[in-house]
Amino acid sequence: MKLHRLLTFAASAGLALALSQAATAADYPTKSIELICSMSAGGDSDFNAREIAKYLTQELGQSVVVTNITGGGSAVATDEFIHSPNDGYRLYMNHSSLHSATAFGISEYAWYDMEPIDIFGRGTGEVIVVASDFPATDVKGLIEEAKKNPGKYRFGYNAGATSHYLAVSLANEGAVFNNVSTGSAADRVVGLKGGHLDVIVAGIPNIIDYVKTGEFKILGNCASMRSPFYPDISTLIEQGYNISFDPTYVLYAVKGTDPAIIAKLDAAVKKIVSENKEYAAEIEKAFQQSPYYEDTAKTKETLKVQLDKFMAVKDQLRAGFSKK
Amino acid sequence: MVVINRYKDIIACIALLLLSAAVYYNTGFIRVFEPNSASYINGQFFPYLLSGALCLAALIQLFNSIRELHRSPADKDSVISRGALIRIVATLVILAIYTALLSTFGFLIMSMLYVFVQVIVLSPKGRLNLPVAAVLAVVSSGAIYFLFTQVLTMVLPRPPFMPF
Amino acid sequence: MFEQAVSLLMANPMSFFWMVIGVVIGIVFGAIPGLSATMAVAIFLPVTYGLTPVVGMACLLGLFVGGISGGLISAILLNIPGTPSSVATCFDGRPMALNGQADKALGGGIVFSFLGTLFGVVALIFIAPFLASVAIKFGPHEYFAVTFFSMSLIITLSSENLCKGLIAGLLGMVFATVGLDNIEASRRLTLDINQLRSGFNVLTVLIGLYAITEVLENCKNVSDNEDAELQDVTMRGFGISVKEGLAQWWNGIRSAVIGLVIGILPGIGGGTSNIVAYTVAKNNSKHPERFGKGELAGVVASETANNAGIGGAMIPLLTLGIPGDTTTAVLLGGLMIHGITPGPLIFEKHGDLMYAIFVLLLLSSFTMLVVEFVGLKGFIKVLKVPKYYLLPVIVILCAVGAFGLNSRIFDIGSVLFFGVVGYLMSRCKYPLPPMILGFILGPILEVNLRRGLTSSQGNFLDFFSRPISGVLIGFTLLYIVYSIYRVMASRRSILITE
Numbered sequence: 012m013k014l015h016r017l018l019t020f021a022a023s024a025g026l027a028l029a030l031s032q033a034a035t036a037a038d039y040p041t042k043s044i045e046l047i048c049s050m051s052a053g054g055d056s057d058f059n060a061r062e063i064a065k066y067l068t069q070e071l072g073q074s075v076v077v078t079n080i081t082g083g084g085s086a087v088a089t090d091e092f093i094h095s096p097n098d099g100y101r102l103y104m105n106h107s108s109l110h111s112a113t114a115f116g117i118s119e120y121a122w123y124d125m126e127p128i129d130i131f132g133r134g135t136g137e138v139i140v141v142a143s144d145f146p147a148t149d150v151k152g153l154i155e156e157a158k159k160n161p162g163k164y165r166f167g168y169n170a171g172a173t174s175h176y177l178a179v180s181l182a183n184e185g186a187v188f189n190n191v192s193t194g195s196a197a198d199r200v201v202g203l204k205g206g207h208l209d210v211i212v213a214g215i216p217n218i219i220d221y222v223k224t225g226e227f228k229i230l231g232n233c234a235s236m237r238s239p240f241y242p243d244i245s246t247l248i249e250q251g252y253n254i255s256f257d258p259t260y261v262l263y264a265v266k267g268t269d270p271a272i273i274a275k276l277d278a279a280v281k282k283i284v285s286e287n288k289e290y291a292a293e294i295e296k297a298f299q300q301s302p303y304y305e306d307t308a309k310t311k312e313t314l315k316v317q318l319d320k321f322m323a324v325k326d327q328l329r330a331g332f333s334k335k
Numbered sequence: 336m337v338v339i340n341r342y343k344d345i346i347a348c349i350a351l352l353l354l355s356a357a358v359y360y361n362t363g364f365i366r367v368f369e370p371n372s373a374s375y376i377n378g379q380f381f382p383y384l385l386s387g388a389l390c391l392a393a394l395i396q397l398f399n400s401i402r403e404l405h406r407s408p409a410d411k412d413s414v415i416s417r418g419a420l421i422r423i424v425a426t427l428v429i430l431a432i433y434t435a436l437l438s439t440f441g442f443l444i445m446s447m448l449y450v451f452v453q454v455i456v457l458s459p460k461g462r463l464n465l466p467v468a469a470v471l472a473v474v475s476s477g478a479i480y481f482l483f484t485q486v487l488t489m490v491l492p493r494p495p496f497m498p499f
Numbered sequence: 500m501f502e503q504a505v506s507l508l509m510a511n512p513m514s515f516f517w518m519v520i521g522v523v524i525g526i527v528f529g530a531i532p533g534l535s536a537t538m539a540v541a542i543f544l545p546v547t548y549g550l551t552p553v554v555g556m557a558c559l560l561g562l563f564v565g566g567i568s569g570g571l572i573s574a575i576l577l578n579i580p581g582t583p584s585s586v587a588t589c590f591d592g593r594p595m596a597l598n599g600q601a602d603k604a605l606g607g608g609i610v611f612s613f614l615g616t617l618f619g620v621v622a623l624i625f626i627a628p629f630l631a632s633v634a635i636k637f638g639p640h641e642y643f644a645v646t647f648f649s650m651s652l653i654i655t656l657s658s659e660n661l662c663k664g665l666i667a668g669l670l671g672m673v674f675a676t677v678g679l680d681n682i683e684a685s686r687r688l689t690l691d692i693n694q695l696r697s698g699f700n701v702l703t704v705l706i707g708l709y710a711i712t713e714v715l716e717n718c719k720n721v722s723d724n725e726d727a728e729l730q731d732v733t734m735r736g737f738g739i740s741v742k743e744g745l746a747q748w749w750n751g752i753r754s755a756v757i758g759l760v761i762g763i764l765p766g767i768g769g770g771t772s773n774i775v776a777y778t779v780a781k782n783n784s785k786h787p788e789r790f791g792k793g794e795l796a797g798v799v800a801s802e803t804a805n806n807a808g809i810g811g812a813m814i815p816l817l818t819l820g821i822p823g824d825t826t827t828a829v830l831l832g833g834l835m836i837h838g839i840t841p842g843p844l845i846f847e848k849h850g851d852l853m854y855a856i857f858v859l860l861l862l863s864s865f866t867m868l869v870v871e872f873v874g875l876k877g878f879i880k881v882l883k884v885p886k887y888y889l890l891p892v893i894v895i896l897c898a899v900g901a902f903g904l905n906s907r908i909f910d911i912g913s914v915l916f917f918g919v920v921g922y923l924m925s926r927c928k929y930p931l932p933p934m935i936l937g938f939i940l941g942p943i944l945e946v947n948l949r950r951g952l953t954s955s956q957g958n959f960l961d962f963f964s965r966p967i968s969g970v971l972i973g974f975t976l977l978y979i980v981y982s983i984y985r986v987m988a989s990r991r992s993i994l995i996t997e
Contacts, residue, residue, distance in 0.1 A: 053832020082697035170684035192682040207638035220842035297836040366685040422718035457887035
């Protein structure tokens with residue numbers, strides 16, 4: 012008798028659970044959603060995550076809360092996210108650091124282990140910066156100088172990050188730098204200003220004031236197209252080098268999430284990015300960014316292209332810089 | 336009943352020696368790149384140095400401890416009563432259970448259970464007050480959970496069946 | 500200048516309201532073990548998005564000042580540092596509380612927290628550009644030298660037992676090595692456990708070593724039928740007399756300078772300066788043996804230093820746009836989203852806001868002083884709550900704090916792990932402070948050694964030929980010899996007097 016009761020209870024509990032799952036797809040979301048950001052609080056990625064979370068809260072009617080998980084070049088965040096339940100209540104945002112972590116080997120996952128929803132924004136981009144008295148005015152000159160004086164110029168990079176990718180790419184063009192590991196963007200700016208480094212990569216907002224005071228100068232923009240707010244800075248591609256990385260902000264769901272939920276989220280994000288004037292004004296004011304959107308299908312293509320670029324130099328990334 | 340452990344210093348030193356050996360062994364697995372300049376100051380250098388220093392220091396301490404053993408008698412502090420030992424083990428067990436089940440049952444439920452049991456474990460014999468412990472557990476866990484998740488909009492472990 | 504600042508503040512009267520709220524909440528976050536100033540600032544950052552820049556900054560600065568100062572409360576009353584910046588306050592704060600002098604410890608700590616903050620802010624206002632230009636000259640070689648000096652203080656910290664202290668320091672460094680290498684991003688000592696890739700966070704180490712150990716120690720005390728409650732403590736005036744306060748003047752100034760200098764250097768902050776200031780005070784005292792048994796100078800040194808670091812950390816933030824630590828990194832974000840980019844031009848572009856920030860920092864210090872003294876009687880009541888009720892609640896708050904670091908249950912597990920480690924260490928009489936110092940400074944030492952070598956193409960002599968690092972390293976070597984001599988001498992004199 013007892014076993015019979017137990018089985019009946021189990022069966023009805025299972026049915027209730029299954030029904031609740033079916034219910035969630037239609038009236039998603041019914042409770043608050045967590046958005047994981049792989050960058051620390053205060054930066055431009057975190058800001059964009061919070062912006063989209065704020066407006067998604069309005070669109071979806073449930074609060075979207077941002078959590079920061081930092082470490083391992085975003086590998087720690089990816090790890091935590093991948094194993095989450097695929098009910099759509101946990102989302103993830105990342106940019107190109109996801110690919111560099113994959114190519115470098117820090118993370119065993121890649122973008123295709125998750126479900127991309129869309130691209131909802133675009134960072135201001137990183138530029139190559141040197142002190143104003145550096146004997147070159149563009150990337151060609153930089154590479155020439157590095158060829159003529161191998162190992163003399165100290166290039167600040169962060170292992171496994173986009174700056175590492177750039178260092179490897181420049182090395183492929185024949186430049187020979189003394190590559191010094193230097194940590195975060197702020198450390199690199201200090202290093203350049205203090206004379207401990209000669210060439211760095213940094214975000215435009217971090218160094219634009221130094222350019223205005225005449226201490227630094229910018230040699231080129233690492234994004235694939237020019238920034239609308241800084242149209243005079245030419246890109247590396249325009250200068251003739253096939254090197255670029257775009258700080259596009261991608262929104263992910265866990266693999267296996269109901270496509271209906273993904274479509275709902277995608278539609279909400281699209282509405283915000285294309286129509287919300289308040290959102291546009293806020294991101295412009297903070298980081299000189301303009302709204303940018305790519306839908307699910309296009310996002311997957313873009314991600315594939317981005318990852319392939321990093322994977323192309325995968326062996327060099329993992330080999331380190333050889334002794335000279 | 337009383338448990339005296341005069342040899343704990345020696346045991347600690349031996350544990351440290353084992354640890355330094357483990358660190359040394361694990362350092363061998365660290366992937367090394369060919370750096371730009373100095374060839375031996377790489378990712379393995381520091382861990383090797385630390386394991387060596389730790390081994391040396393542990394050996395010196397071992398020598399000192401053996402000398403101390405013969406010299407001074409056991410002091411009061413090395414005495415642990417049976418009651419204390421039970422409490423310590425109980426505390427470690429409930430802390431481990433708390434951590435392990437946090438993702439399954441969520442912060443709210445586990446914290447209530449934990450506080451309740453921990454108060455019982457820590458209460459001196461004559462002062463065990465179950466109702467107070469229960470009220471404290473529910474009120475403190477509830478207040479903290481709601482304060483952090485609703486007011487400060489932080490995310491705490493939440494099981495799938497929780498509505499908030 | 501100041502007139503513009505005042506008019507800006509008057510135009511935004513909500514700044515005062517938010518500043519006070521910030522200070523109060525900051526003190527609460529700082530006082531509760533597991534929650535920290537950094538967490539408070541990060542949680543409130545989105546709140547400031549909707550406020551005007553000056554009001555938003557008022558809130559964040561209040562949280563910063565309150566948060567750093569609040570750590571002394573739990574350090575003295577519970578022997579658990581509320582934040583990493585108040586570790587050294589436990590060393591003498593706790594014994595003072597046990598001796599019935601909790602009010603003196605608290606009073607002295609609060610007054611000198613205030614004075615330390617003022618010192619740092621005054622430095623910020625008047626000599627920030629000069630200090631920043633010096634700080635900029637600190638490259639990897641100089642950082643290595645500073646860290647090398649700080650690590651030599653382990654010797655003084657372990658005057659009880661030199662060998663055990665060194666072991667503790669080495670253990671700290673070993674644990675800090677776990678994770679991804681800073682230079683090459685290779686996995687180190689991670690035992691194939693993915694979660695260990697991020698390494699351990701200093702806050703989990705701190706909470707584990709102090710809070711969990713305290714719980715386990717209490718298990719022992721309860722069963723030994725020792726009284727779990729402390730004797731009744733009354734609050735006498737400000738707790739600290741004017742005479743006692745003035746006697747600390749040199750200690751205060753010296754500790755403030757240490758806190759300021761270490762605070763300015765990005766990457767090293769309050770977590771280090773309080774221990775350094777404490778140890779220097781102990782070294783230079785006529786009665787070093789009193790330290791650790793309830794010496795006011797220890798509390799004063801620690802609290803003055805960590806609060807002076809507030810002004811120190813703001814210097815590179817405002818003059819160069821470079822955050823000195825995680826808390827100022829969030830402050831940087833708080834400024835940028837309002838379209839204000841700190842850097843060389845900030846005084847030209849936003850001079851009124853900058854001076855308003857100075858005024859707000861000064862006001863926050865006063866507010867902190869008032870709030871803490873008003874709350875002092877309440878804080879002391881905490882001593883009366885039975886430990887068996889208080890500690891479990893603190894543990895779940897620590898769980899919140901640990902989880903809040905990186906939203907991972909793994910960090911709560913780390914706390915438990917370090918709790919066991921800490922308990923075993925204190926059972927075997929290994930000192931905990933050297934372990935914390937080793938944990939914080941070990942990575943900085945290693946990273947800068949390697950970066951410096953890469954930068955100099957493998958030339959070791961560069962460490963000595965560069966003026967700042969050469970002088971510091973030489974001084975440190977002499978200091979090590981001197982410290983060991985002092986430790987041996989005091990040990991010998993104790994043996995002689997027995």
